[in-house]
Amino acid sequence: xxxxxxxxxxxxxxALALAALFHLLLLGGVRARADEPLSLVLPTRNQALFTGxxxxxxxxxxxxxxxxxxxxxxGGKYGFVRNPKQTSAGLVYTRFHxxxxxxxxxRDANGExxxxxxxxxSGKVVHLSNTxxxxxxxxxxxxxxxxxxxxxxxxxxxxxxxxxxxGQKVGPGTPLGRLGYTGAGIDRTxxxxxxxxNLLLHSDFGKWHDRHYRDPNYHxxxxxxxxxxxxxxxxxxxxxxxxxxxxxxxxxxxQPYYKxxxxxxxxxxxxxxxxxxxxxxxxxxxxxxxxxxxxxxxxEAAESKPAAPYVNWVKPSSTSHSYLTNGRLSGSGSKATLxxxxxxxxxxxxxxx
Numbered sequence: 001x002x003x004x005x006x007x008x009x010x011x012x013x014x015a016l017a018l019a020a021l022f023h024l025l026l027l028g029g030v031r032a033r034a035d036e037p038l039s040l041v042l043p044t045r046n047q048a049l050f051t052g053x054x055x056x057x058x059x060x061x062x063x064x065x066x067x068x069x070x071x072x073x074x075g076g077k078y079g080f081v082r083n084p085k086q087t088s089a090g091l092v093y094t095r096f097h098x099x100x101x102x103x104x105x106x107r108d109a110n111g112e113x114x115x116x117x118x119x120x121x122s123g124k125v126v127h128l129s130n131t132x133x134x135x136x137x138x139x140x141x142x143x144x145x146x147x148x149x150x151x152x153x154x155x156x157x158x159x160x161x162x163x164x165x166x167g168q169k170v171g172p173g174t175p176l177g178r179l180g181y182t183g184a185g186i187d188r189t190x191x192x193x194x195x196x197x198n199l200l201l202h203s204d205f206g207k208w209h210d211r212h213y214r215d216p217n218y219h220x221x222x223x224x225x226x227x228x229x230x231x232x233x234x235x236x237x238x239x240x241x242x243x244x245x246x247x248x249x250x251x252x253x254x255q256p257y258y259k260x261x262x263x264x265x266x267x268x269x270x271x272x273x274x275x276x277x278x279x280x281x282x283x284x285x286x287x288x289x290x291x292x293x294x295x296x297x298x299x300e301a302a303e304s305k306p307a308a309p310y311v312n313w314v315k316p317s318s319t320s321h322s323y324l325t326n327g328r329l330s331g332s333g334s335k336a337t338l339x340x341x342x343x344x345x346x347x348x349x350x351x352x353x
Contacts, residue, residue, distance in 0.1 A: 036122045038147045038246060040239050041172040043156060043195055044115045044179060046105045049233060050240060059101040059192035076101035076192070078231045080292070080324065089319040096293050096326050098229035099155070099196035104179050113191040115179040117156050119170040120195070121145050126153070127222035128162055134218040137194065138182025142222045143170060149247050150199075150273040153227055157194035158183045197235065198227035199295070201348050202268055208353045212344055226348070228295050230254075248275040257292035258321075258329060258336060261285055261302045262309035264350045270299040286350075287312065292324050294345060309346045311336045 042049065048057035054073070061075030065084050075081050075097070083095035104113035123145035132138040137157035141164050145152045160180025164170070181191040202208065205226040209217045217223055230251060238245050263285045270277045270286075276299045283301030291297055292315075311329065314321060314336040321329035321336045328342030338346065347353050 036145075036147055038121070038239060038243075039172055040121050040236060041118065042102075042236065043117050043120050043176075043193060044102055044105065046102050046115070049236060057102060059103040059190055061101075062190075076103075078229070078233055085323060087319045087323070089317075092319055092323050094323040098198075098224075098293070099157075099194050100233050101192040101194050102179075103192050111188055113160070113179045113181070113188075115193070117141075117159060117176050117179050117193050119143050119172060119174045119176055120154050120197075121147070122171045123154070123169075125164045125166055125168040125170060125176075127219060128164065128166055129219060130162055131218070132182035135224070136184045137224060138184075138186070139177070139180070141176045143176070147247060149275060152247065153196075153198045153200060153222070155194075155196040155198060155224070155227065157196075158186055158192060160191075195232055196227070196229040197232045198229045199269070199273065201226050201228060202351055204351065204353075205348070208344075208348050211353050228293070230295060248273075251295065251297065254291045254295060254297055255315075256289045256297055257315050257325065258311055259287055259289050259313040260309055260338070260346055261287045261304075261306055261312045262346050262350050262352075263305050263307070264352050267296075267299055267349055268351055269296055269349060288346075288349060294326060294328060296349065309338060309343065309350070311338060 046057055048054060058073045058076030060071040060073045061082060063070050063072055063075060078097060078100050080093045080095065081097050082093060084091055085094050104115045106114040108114055123143040125141060126144045127142035129135055129137065129140045139159040139162055140155060140157040141159065141162055143154045145154065156176055158180055159177040159182060162177040164176040179191060179193045181188055200221065203221055205221045205223060206217055209223065235250055238250055266281050266283065267286060267288065276296060278298050278300040280301060285302040285305040287300045287302045288296055289298040314329065314334065316334040317324060317332060320332050322339065328339055328345055329336040330339045331337055
């Protein structure tokens, strides 16, 4: 989406200002660019991500592998950290964890967590889910942030209670709720807050959802399927080392895993995050570069228009690409095709539904 700054004295006449705004709105939607810097704080009093050891920061998962149950804290990290599988290429972790699970630092005598969960940065509360059975996230809050490079969405899941209000403006450290263990598969001993920082994929997500799923969508565009998470722990560390870092630069440092060429109009995500776009906005097909987890890294007009989306490049792998891409690709080596899940994902990205 286009971005403009409105400053005192920039327009001498209100009529001229309104005319300019109306003209830009007709061109395809305008977001007023926020002047807020990327000022981040951790969402609870648990600071072990910075002070160490990291095992005190991440909540463990219970893992049964090879007939033995273990409790690795690494399962609470971002990335492919769950569901190990032995392959011809060695042990690989096949399940992607889109955020980080942060363990509590305070409990009462009964073991109930007492930590308050805070906003990680300035923004606005855009979604509350107070019915824990409506999602595997349990009770969760979504905050929209605009740090000058398009809207990003922090998500705080498994809350015991929510104190935030819809539309509430928040700053770094504003209380949102209490850490808990709502949602499927979590008990009191594993109470934690699951934190994500996401890009939004498509504003008309509900239509796509209803085409592919029978379950009701209680969350509108803020359904977890419509938000793709970046490495929030990595961002925290980079931001601490360099407070001037910007999100396009951080995302630009992610490793490409595959590229898909797809026919259609310019993807909405390239309008929402124009720094993804390489080259002009005209084209009848688009090459989209993805990380292994499906984060869009670049969008560029394709040289030719295929009849259907296809994978035109993939990072060679000695094991199945399915294990390394959330099941969106099939094949191995330097060959890959879109799975049914991958085809649905490209539909959502391209808005072809």
